[in-house]
Amino acid sequence: MAQAKRPLSPHLQVYRWGWHMAASIINRATGVALAVGTILLAWWFVAMATGHEYFATVQGYAGSMIGRLVLFGLTFCLMQHLAGGIRHLFMDTGRMYDLKINTSSARFTFIFSVLATLGTWFAAYKVMGVL
Amino acid sequence: MTDMKTPIAKVRGLGSAKDGTHHWLSQRVTAIANIPLILFVVVSFVGNAGKGHAEWVAWLKQPVVSVLMILFVANLVYHMRLGLQVVIEDYVHDHGTKFASMILITFACVLIGALSIFSILRIAFGG
Numbered sequence: 001m002a003q004a005k006r007p008l009s010p011h012l013q014v015y016r017w018g019w020h021m022a023a024s025i026i027n028r029a030t031g032v033a034l035a036v037g038t039i040l041l042a043w044w045f046v047a048m049a050t051g052h053e054y055f056a057t058v059q060g061y062a063g064s065m066i067g068r069l070v071l072f073g074l075t076f077c078l079m080q081h082l083a084g085g086i087r088h089l090f091m092d093t094g095r096m097y098d099l100k101i102n103t104s105s106a107r108f109t110f111i112f113s114v115l116a117t118l119g120t121w122f123a124a125y126k127v128m129g130v131l
Numbered sequence: 132m133t134d135m136k137t138p139i140a141k142v143r144g145l146g147s148a149k150d151g152t153h154h155w156l157s158q159r160v161t162a163i164a165n166i167p168l169i170l171f172v173v174v175s176f177v178g179n180a181g182k183g184h185a186e187w188v189a190w191l192k193q194p195v196v197s198v199l200m201i202l203f204v205a206n207l208v209y210h211m212r213l214g215l216q217v218v219i220e221d222y223v224h225d226h227g228t229k230f231a232s233m234i235l236i237t238f239a240c241v242l243i244g245a246l247s248i249f250s251i252l253r254i255a256f257g258g
Contacts, residue, residue, distance in 0.1 A: 028214075028218060031211075031214045031215075031218075032214075032215070032218060034211070035211045035214070035215055038207060038208065038211060038243050039243060041204075041243075041247065042242075042243045042246045042247045042250075045204075045246065045247045045250035045251060046246055046247075046250050048184065048187055048188065048191065048250060048254060049249075049250035049251075049253045049254050049257075051184075052184040052185070055184040055187070056183075056184065078169065078173075082166070082169060085162050085165075085166075086166070088162075089159065089162060089163065092159060120173060120177060123177045124176070124177045124180040124181075125180075127177060127178060127179075127180045127181065128180050128181035129181075
């Protein structure tokens with residue numbers, strides 16, 4: 001169906017970047033990244049069910065430099081999506097719309113996700129006895 | 132107000148009036164359920180970091196772990212399906228492409244869920 005070119009509402013490129021809008025778009029971007037990550041999760045489950053040998057192969061991929069980089073990125077995405085999601089749940093109840101708290105809570109999600117990502121990896125390396 | 136359109140013609144194609152909030156609510160409910168589930172998964176993955184196949188299998192075989200992981204995967208793929216749907220609705224405007232994309236993500240989410248859950252069950256019930 002041919003449609004007339006109607007004006008669209010302004011999108012990302014017209015806004016000045018701020019913590020609140022960054023938190024909003026990054027929540028979506030991390031969600032999409034995590035969705036791709038679930039393919040890896042399914043692969044990992046299948047590998048475990050397949051058997052000892054194939055599982056070791058997949059664990060080898062995961063433990064490689066690229067594998068660790070991807071998993072580190074996914075950990076960050078997970079923590080950011082978690083914090084951003086909880087922030088959005090608060091906003092769904094009508095709270096935190098005041099600009100000040102909205103911005104500071106957005107900034108907090110990033111602080112949380114960076115610390116939680118580093119903490120998770122630190123703990124994992126501790127468990128492995130590497131650190 | 133001098134609109135000659137019938138009421139039905141005005142609302143046709145705008146979507147159902149019956150369950151507009153269902154998607155929104157489901158997304159929130161699955162988000163809430165995801166919080167404890169993901170914390171369990173992260174703690175488990177960290178706790179088992181570097182372990183071999185036998186140890187991972189022994190961990191997953193525990194009934195509570197198997198059930199929690201199945202719930203995690205099911206809730207995850209549902210949440211993911213709902214989220215990806217909104218992304219497609221926002222960015223894909225061509226009707227045909229939108230329709231195809233919706234089917235594709237639905238199939239992908241179900242497939243990812245089925246592969247994961249089947250694997251978990253196979254490990255849980257396996258010898």
